[in-house]
């Protein structure tokens with residue numbers, strides 16, 4: 001339950017509020033998660049007056065402000081087309097109008113197409129205080145431990161990278177049971193991320209070329225069984241989807 005609401009217009013004021021532990025104070029992006037009923041009492045710092053809602057190309061990267069909504073990112077001309085497909089798959093139009101990029105990355109579980117696609121792109125996140133640059137891959141497993149008192153302000157993704165995204169779901173609009181997001185750099189560097197299972201998307205491979213990507217995907221989901229699908233099924237499908245992504249680059 002939200003017990004206090006603040007809307008600062010300076011980053012320093014937001015960070016001062018977030019440094020409080022009593023009451024527990026957390027950033028509010030779109031609020032689609034934080035507004036859901038909960039027994040935990042929290043004070044929230046609404047980020048919408050901080051001017052973090054810009055999408056700006058900077059050389060070979062795209063800088064995305066933390067409070068850019070998923071719909072604004074989908075509508076932006078510079079957003080890679082495959083990332084747009086993952087955003088469309090992430091949530092409905094109404095949710096996309098409200099949910100923010102940083103909120104989605106912080107709240108993502110393993111079934112998030114957006115988090116899987118972003119993780120494949122090896123984004124650099126800017127955290128405050130300290131203007132620290134971290135990779136999303138480093139932050140993902142430590143979100144609960146690392147984030148109290150801290151704020152994502154920007155997410156930077158490379159623009160000179162090819163991205164492919166493939167998924168299997170119960171219906172086209174449903175979240176994936178298995179998905180693969182594969183990014184390939186001009187140098188040949190290839191990152192394979194799997195989703196559809198567990199607490200967060202999983203980096204299955206980050207190598208100098210695509211060789212062995214499908215085998216890495218098969219291995220990474222070898223134990224990915226739950227009520228939705230057996231591990232054997234996920235492992236097999238992960239390998240096939242990864243192969244299809246690689247084939248997209250080669251055709």
Ligand SMILES: Cc1cc2nc3c(=O)[nH]c(=O)nc-3n(C[C@H](O)[C@H](O)[C@H](O)COP(=O)(O)OP(=O)(O)OC[C@H]3O[C@@H](n4cnc5c(N)ncnc54)[C@H](O)[C@@H]3O)c2cc1C
Nearest residue numbers: 027029030031032033034066099100102103104106107152
């Ligand atoms: C009806 C409904 C349907 C939904 N459907 C889907 C769905 O189909 N697929 C799906 O994946 N999700 C779905 N969601 C979940 C949700 O929409 C997404 O996870 C959303 O992207 C969260 O973004 P937000 O900005 O609203 O986050 P918020 O609720 O504002 O915040 C989420 C978390 O991120 C933290 N946070 C926010 N901004 C920052 C920041 N800048 N720095 C650090 N931490 C931050 C918050 O403190 C909180 O812990 C749904 C939610 C609702 C209410």
